[in-house]
Structure formats: C-alpha cells, structure tokens
Amino acid sequence: xxxxxxxxxxxxxxxxxxxxxxxxxxxxxxxxxxxxxxxxxxxxxxxxxxxxxxxxxxxxxxxxxxxxxxxxxxxxxxxxxxxxxxxxxxxxxxxxxxxxxxxxxxxxxxxxxxxxxxxxxxxxxxxxxxxxxxxxxxxxxxxxxxxxxxxxxxxxxxxxxxxxxxxxxxxxxxxxxxxxxxxxxxxxxxxxxxxxxxxxxxxxxxxxxxxxxxxxxxxxxxxxxxxxxxxxxxxxxxxxxxxxxxxxxxxxxxxxxxxxxxxxxxxxxxxxxxxxxxxxxxxxxxxxxxxxxxxxxxxxxxxxxxxxxxxxxxxxxxxxxxxxxxxxxxxxxxxx
Numbered sequence: 001x002x003x004x005x006x007x008x009x010x011x012x013x014x015x016x017x018x019x020x021x022x023x024x025x026x027x028x029x030x031x032x033x034x035x036x037x038x039x040x041x042x043x044x045x046x047x048x049x050x051x052x053x054x055x056x057x058x059x060x061x062x063x064x065x066x067x068x069x070x071x072x073x074x075x076x077x078x079x080x081x082x083x084x085x086x087x088x089x090x091x092x093x094x095x096x097x098x099x100x101x102x103x104x105x106x107x108x109x110x111x112x113x114x115x116x117x118x119x120x121x122x123x124x125x126x127x128x129x130x131x132x133x134x135x136x137x138x139x140x141x142x143x144x145x146x147x148x149x150x151x152x153x154x155x156x157x158x159x160x161x162x163x164x165x166x167x168x169x170x171x172x173x174x175x176x177x178x179x180x181x182x183x184x185x186x187x188x189x190x191x192x193x194x195x196x197x198x199x200x201x202x203x204x205x206x207x208x209x210x211x212x213x214x215x216x217x218x219x220x221x222x223x224x225x226x227x228x229x230x231x232x233x234x235x236x237x238x239x240x241x242x243x244x245x246x247x248x249x250x251x252x253x254x255x256x257x258x259x260x261x262x263x264x265x266x267x268x269x270x271x272x273x274x275x276x277x278x279x280x281x282x283x284x285x286x287x288x289x290x291x292x293x294x295x296x297x298x299x300x301x302x303x304x305x306x307x308x309x310x311x312x313x314x315x316x317x318x319x320x321x322x323x324x325x326x327x328x329x330x331x332x333x334x335x336x
Contacts, residue, residue, distance in 0.1 A: 009219075009220055009221055010216060010218075010219055010220070010221065010295055012303075012308075013216075013294060013295050013296070013299045013300060013303070014294045014295055015294055015311065015314050015315070015318070016315075016318065017293070017294055017318065017324060018318070021318050021321075021322070021323065021324045021328075022155050022156075022323070022324050022325050022328070023323030023324060023325050023326075023327040023328035023329070024156060024157065024158040024327065025158060025160065025327060026160070026165055026184060026327040027185070027323075027327075027329070029187065030050070030169075030184060030185050030186065030187050031049065031050040031051040031053075031185060031186070031187045031189070031190050032049060032050070032051065033049065033050045033185045033323075033328075033329050033330055034047065034048070034049060034050075034322055034323075034329040034330070035047075035048045035049055035050050035052065035053070035056075035185075035288075035329065035330050035331065035332055036048075036313060036316070036317050036320075036322060036329070036330070036331040036332070037056060037331070037332045038306060038310075038313050038331060038332065038333045038334070045313055045316060047320065050185040050186070050190065050330060051189075051190060053186075053190055053194065053288075053332075054190065054193040054194050054196070054197045054199070055197075056332060057194065057197065057199045057248060057286075058198075058199070058245065058246065059197060059198030059199065059245075060198060060199075060244070060245030060246070061198075061199045061200075061244065061245055061246045061247075061248050061286070062199070062200050062201075062202055062240060062241060062244035062245070062246070062247050062248065063191075063194060063199055063200065063201045063202070063248045063250060064201075064202045064203075064204060064241065064247060064248065064249050064250065064254050064258065065168070065170060065180075065183050065186070065201060065202070065203055065204070065250045065251075065254065066168075066180040066183065066203075066204060066205060066206050066208075066250070066251055066253045066254050066257065067168070067170050067171055067172045067173075067203040067204075067205060068171065068172075068173065068174075068175050068176040068180060068205050068206060068207055068208060068253075069167055069168075069171035069172055069173055069174045069175065069176065070150050070151075070166060070167060070171075070174070070176050070177065070178065070179050070208075071148070071150075071174040071175060071176065071177065072145070072148030072149050072150055073088055073089045073090070073148060073150075073151045073177045074086065074087075074088050074089075074148060074149045074150070074151040075087040075088075075089070075115075075122065075123065075144060075147050075148055076147070076149070077115035077116060077117055077122055077123060077147075078115065078116050078117070079108075079109075079113065079115060079116070080114065080116065083108070085103065085104065085105070085108075085109060085115050086103065086104040087101050087102075087103050087115060087123050087136060088101055088102040088103070088151055088177070089101050089136075089138075089148075089177070090102060090133065090177055090209055090210060091177075091207075091209055093135060096141075097137050097138050097139075097141075098126070098135060098136070098137055098138075099135075099136050099137075099138060100129075100133045100134070100135060100136075101123075101133065101134050101135075101136045102132075102133060102134070103125065103134050103136070106132070106134075109125050109134070110125065110128075111125050111126055111127050111128060112124070112125065113125040114139075117143060117147055120140060120143060121139045121140065122138070122139055122140050122143060122144055122147070123136050123137065123138055123139060123144070124136065124137045124139060131225075149163070150163045150166050151177055151178065152166065152326070153178070153213070153325065153326050155293070155325055156325065156326065156327060165184075166179050166184070166326075167179065167184075168180065168183040168184055168186065169186060169187060169188055169191075170183070170186070170191075170203070172203075172205075173205070175205070175207040175230070176206075176207050176208035176209070177208060177209055178208045178209075178212060178213050178326070179208070179326060180206075180208060180250070180251040180253045180254070181251065181290045181325075181326040181327075182250045182251035182252075182288050182289045182290050182330055183250050183251055184326075184327075185330055186250065199248075200240070200244075202237045202240050202241060203237065204231065204232070204233045204237060204254060204257045204258070205231060205232050205233075205257075206229055206230070206231040206253040206254070206256060206257045206271075207229055207230045207231070208229065208253055209227060209228075209229045210227035210229075212229065212252070212253060212256075212297075212298070213296075214226075214227060214297070215293075215295060215296060216295050216296065216297060216300075221274075221276055221300065224274065224297070225272075226272040226273065226274045226297065227272060228270040228271065228272045229253075229256075229270065229271060229272070230269070230270050231256075231257040231260060231261070231268065231269065231270070231271055232267065232268040233257065233258075233261055233267045233268065234267070235267060238261065238267055241258065241283065246285040246286055247283055247284050247285050247286070248285065248286040248287075248288065249284045249286070249287050249288070250288050251288070251289055251290075252287075252289055252292075252298050252301050252302075254284075255275065255284050255287060255301065255305070256271060256273050256275065256301075257271070258283040258284055259273060259275065259279075259281065259282060259283055259284065260273045261283075262282040262283045263280075263282070274297060274300075275300070275301045275304050275305075276300050276301070276303070276304050277300075277303060277304050278304070279304045281305075281335060284305070284335065285334065285335055286332065286333065286334050286335070287302075287305055287306075287332070287333045287335070288330055288331070288332050288333075289302065289330065289331060289333070290324075290325065290326065290328050290329070290330050290331075291314065291317060291322060291323070291324040291325070291328050291329065291330075291331065292324075292325075293324070293325060302333070305333060305335055305336070306333045306334075306335070306336055307336040313331065317329070317331070
C-alpha cells in the first residue's frame with residue numbers, strides 16, 4: 001500500500017478530462033459563462049451563469065480581484081541557421097536587460113546562442129539554471145516588445161480573434177505571464193449590479209508567474225517547489241478586507257495574495273505559498289474560480305478550500321458540458 005506522501009497522493013488530483021472539455025474559445029459575452037455553485041457535502045450544486053453573480057452573493061460581501069495585466073511575453077525568433085526558437089520571458093532577473101525565460105528547443109539553445117528576428121539580434125542565452133530556466137539578455141527591448149505575443153496556455157490551440165479577450169476588463173499594470181482567469185468572466189455590467197446589491201469590489205495585484213501555472217511533476221506534494229511571485233495590497237484595501245462580512249476571492253491568485261499577507265503580515269513582497277490540505281485559512285470565505293487542469297497546484301488549492309468532494313463537482317461539471325481551463329467556465333465555492 002502506498003503511503004500518503006507517495007504517488008497515490010498526486011493521483012487523487014487526477015480526473016477524467018475528455019479533450020473536448022478543454023475550452024478553446026471564451027464565452028461571449030463574458031458573463032454568459034456557466035457558473036457551478038457548489039453546495040455543502042451531499043447537496044446538489046446549482047447550475048447558473050456568471051451574470052447571476054449579483055443574486056448569489058450577499059450585501060456586505062467584498063469581491064476581491066487581481067487587476068494585473070498580461071504582458072506579451074512570448075517571442076518567436078530564429079537561430080542564425082534559420083531554425084525556429086521560442087523564448088518565453090518569465091520574469092526580470094536583476095538589471096533591465098536580464099530575464100529568466102523558458103526556451104524551445106532547450107537542448108539546442110546552449111549559452112552563447114543569439115536569437116534573431118530577420119537579421120536583428122533580439123535575445124542571447126546567457127546561462128542554464130538548475131530548475132531548467134534560462135538566463136537571457138534582451139538585446140533589443142523595443143523590437144522585443146513589438147514582437148511579443150500573449151502567452152496562452154499550451155492546451156489552447158486556437159488563437160483568439162482578439163487578444164484583449166485574455167485580459168480582464170479591470171486590468172491595469174502589465175506584469176503577468178498568464179491571466180487571472182476567473183476574472184475574465186466579469187463585465188462592467190456585472191460589477192455595477194454587484195455594487196447596487198451591496199457588494200463592494202477591491203483590487204490587489206499578484207504578478208502571475210511559474211508559481212501559479214507550473215505543473216506538479218513530483219510524486220509527492222512535499223517535493224513540489226513553488227516559484228516566487230510578487231504581490232501587493234494597498235493598506236486601505238487591506239482595511240476593507242479585514243472589516244468585510246465575507247471575502248470573495250476571484251481566482252486562486254487572489255487567494256494566495258490575501259492568505260500570504262495574513263500569514264506574513266506583509267502587504268507587499270514575494271510569495272511561494274503552496275496551499276494544500278490542512279492549510280490555516282485566515283481571510284478568504286468564498287472562491288470564484290475556473291475548472292483547473294488535473295494534477296495542478298490550483299486543484300490542490302481547491303481541495304484545501306472546499307474539501308475532497310470537489311471530485312463530485314468536477315465529475316458533475318464534465319458530464320454537464322462545462323468548459324475546463326483558462327477559457328472555460330467557473331465555479332463558486334464556500335469554504336468548508
């Protein structure tokens with residue numbers, strides 16, 4: 001029999017996901033996305049729409065969103081030989097020219113390799129780190145910014161007609177390499193009706209990076225290493241959060257931001273918080289989140305928040321045709 005920390009632990013975070021359940025295009029309009037409202041153990045979930053959110057929340061609730069904006073971090077370049085190469089700029093690494101990046105094909109891009117757009121050098125590979133990331137030097141920032149595209153998840157194979165659809169309507173400062181996807185469903189109309197219903201909104205920021213979307217590859221959760229991500233909360237926002245009747249987090253990045261601040265007492269900094277079963281919750285009462293991919297840290301967070309009956313909700317959702325992933329549908333959960 002395998003131990004709790006063995007491979008059976010990670011197997012619990014798998015579920016049957018037919019390829020056709022992975023959403024390739026987002027709902028239009030945004031708030032027409034389906035919303036599975038999870039009840040307590042044994043009760044039937046409700047099948048609603050994001051547009052119904054003002055009827056599902058309560059006066060005095062505080063809706064907290066991550067207003068980070070996705071930056072065009074993916075560069076399609078060529079080697080001097082003409083071979084294709086991709087550079088995914090993950091985060092700055094010290095001086096303005098140096099970045100940590102994922103590159104493809106990694107084995108064919110050793111340190112010293114220069115990558116081009118036409119005949120213009122754009123990026124030089126500087127070093128390979130133990131975690132597989134590369135240190136790269138951006139040689140032409142202006143051209144790199146022009147060439148960059150938004151880095152959609154690899155399971156989305158169809159490019160959107162409008163990349164603005166991969167930004168939330170309230171996004172502000174560029175800094176993330178992936179969207180806080182639960183917020184993609186919210187519209188100005190839904191937010192206005194929430195306000196009329198007595199639900200306030202507050203903004204925080206977490207720059208989405210590898211800590212959010214890097215898959216779990218270790219057999220045991222104990223061996224999974226979370227990458228650091230930068231977050232910030234304004235003091236007046238934290239005061240509102242502290243006094244709210246209920247805190248409704250829009251997305252797992254908001255959860256990690258708020259619970260990191262509560263755990264450390266720091267309203268700005270870096271976090272590698274890995275939320276899993278047994279976590280000491282201090283802030284978040286309700287979670288709106290998308291349906292996550294199997295064996296992801298996001299699914300582990302949902303298990304910690306809602307409990308093991310998330311498996312029933314996911315089974316229900318897949319059978320009912322809900323979309324999974326960044327462009328998929330959403331769920332609304334109360335903390336168990």
